[in-house]
Amino acid sequence: MAVPETTDEQRAEQILDVFDTAFGELLAADPAAFQVKFRKMAASAFAFYRGTACLFYADLERDRHGGPFLDERTGRVWIHGDLHAENFGTYMDSNGRLVFNVNDFDEAYVGPFTWDLKRFAASVALIGYTKALSDEQISALVRTYATAYRERIHQLATGAKNEEVPSFTLDTAEGPLLLSLIHISE
Helix, strand or coil: CCCCCCCHHHHHHHHHHHHHHHHHHHHHHCHHHHHHHHHHHCCCHHHHHHCCHHHHHHHHHCCCCCCCCCCCCCCCEEECCCCCHHHEEEEECCCCCEEEEECCCCCCEEECHHHHHHHHHHHHHHHHHHCCCCHHHHHHHHHHHHHHHHHHHHHHHCCCCHHHCCCEECCCCCHHHHHHHHHHHC
């Protein structure tokens, strides 16, 4: 079931209601900080997207059943909560290795696993749009992400241990990611 169509006025009211719930108390406590946040969000569609996970999930909540891949188990798993392209980065793991992986887990919570997939796919599409890529190129990037996700889940579902599917490190990365890791480590 799709989200029902709304008028521009209804949508504006929905957005304000979500923002009031998500930011209202903090905004009242420090209006200047939120003036800066909202100005940053106004800079681009991607900046707005980054700053409004609450709105993204409020929209998904309206269509809670979420599709054929969700059931009682898959609809209640730990998700990142704000999975987008700028929430990936490098850090040193417990063995002192430079790793490229997801970071910034401050919005993690229990929800449908598909929400992280949808949020990241949308972020890839927005970045492609910002970079003036064609619709075909953007679709190819989103498909590449979905395929990589599916392959990783298949590996884990068929018995691979997490450590058997290595993280991206200086030893395992390839191409532009490896070049970035080398640059960071120097």
